[in-house]
Amino acid sequence: MLKIFNSLTKKKEYFIPLTNNIINIYICGVTVYDLCHIGHGRTFLVFDVIIRYLRYKGYLVKYVRNITDIDSKIIYTANNNNESIEELTNRMINFMHNDFSKLNIIKPNLEPRVTSYINEILNLITCLVEKKHAYITPNGDVVFSINSYKDYGILSNCDINNTYYNKVLSKNKNYPLDFTLWKRTNDNHVNWISLWGKGRPGWHTECAAICSHLFGNSFDIHGGGIDLIFPHHENEIAQAICAYGGTYSNIWMHTGIVKVNNNKMSKSLKNYCTIQDLLKLFDGEVIRLFVISSHYRSNINYELDSLLKSYKSLRKLYTTLSYFDSSKFNKDDIDSQCAQLFFQAMDDDFNTPLALSILFNISHKINYLRTKNNNTLAFKLANTLKQLASILGLLNHDSSYFLNQYKKNFSDLTKINKLIQKRNLARKQKKWDIADNIRKQLLLKGIRLEDYNNNTIWFTT
Ligand SMILES: [Zn+2]
Structure with missing residues (x-):
């Protein structure tokens, strides 16, 4: 029977869907102001494998992944680029879909854009x-009062009296951790009419509104990157339960986290690794x-060597399969x-590492036989290998296609690594x-090097 680690209870639990064999699952999606990076790739690949497996087990999975197409970063970037919000977000959504399709990430059943859910948010x-869980600040924002919800902190275990959380005091809020539900704006282009004047939704409100609208006040699984636990997911729980009751998500x-060359990925460290960059290689x-x-x-x-190792491992599996029709x-x-x-x-x-080790054992057995x-x-084991791997979204290519496509690139990668050393x-x-x-020699080949501490990171130009 399936066990899942629940971030809410901090333990592995037997999984029982709320309704027969139907699973409602919601994953926080991308804020579309820039290209998707390897961190996005990791999160959505992980949930792709999880959903493939749940469907393989016979569950009817309704998978929802939102798109945040309005927030301050989007407004700032669009202004900077001298383009409209729609132009920027549509362009980034196209890039995202293209990246995800090359990663063979299954499409969600629904992909709601926040700007299509303003009524539900309001x-x-x-x-x-x-219900007096929110109040209006002197500057016209609508803010959630965390002290009005006794279980605030249930997911993240955050201590609301800790000075760490309280260091940013805002004169407009009653309490530092109170968060914005509706942001009053004067900007002509990005606002909606509300009871509290023109404005736009705060980030934490969208997911709570979309989930409650689509799934009701209780559903099965909510997921996302660990960096979203606090405050985003904590705030989602507070809003949804205070407004509509229920349990909100049963499992979180x-x-x-994904690090790049052992450093936190950030644009200022110039180690921001996009999915497009990776897919070039x-x-x-x-x-x-x-x-x-x-x-x-x-x-x-993430470092180049780890990807090379994965390439070599995958090559072994494809080589094993290449001997069979x-x-x-x-x-x-099977x-x-x-x-x-x-x-x-x-x-x-x-436990995908263990599941993969079983696939490699099967591959060894096949070669021995x-x-x-x-x-x-x-042949029976080769068939088993192919079918089990497909649950993980692997070995979908024709062996000869996979084994031939990299001949050139792979020798290039080895060469680049040798030159860097x-x-x-x-x-x-x-x-x-x-x-x-x-450095110049590599630059001529379209490879740009960046040195950071003791690491050299390379990018395609
Ligand atoms: Zn969210």
């Missing part, structure tokens, strides 16, 4: 004001294998012992001319 805020799932399945080689709750570190593979004839081990791993809070000319069993050695020995020549 209904939620009205309800909170009427959070994906760990690797097939989507390589990125997928890299992501699910770690458990979804652990933090992961894939047109004869079928969904039914080895039950292997399948059982695989399902046990996935049933234990989606081939040397013994035991082709019938080898040579340059780092030259820099250590203070041979600046040699180091600089290597």
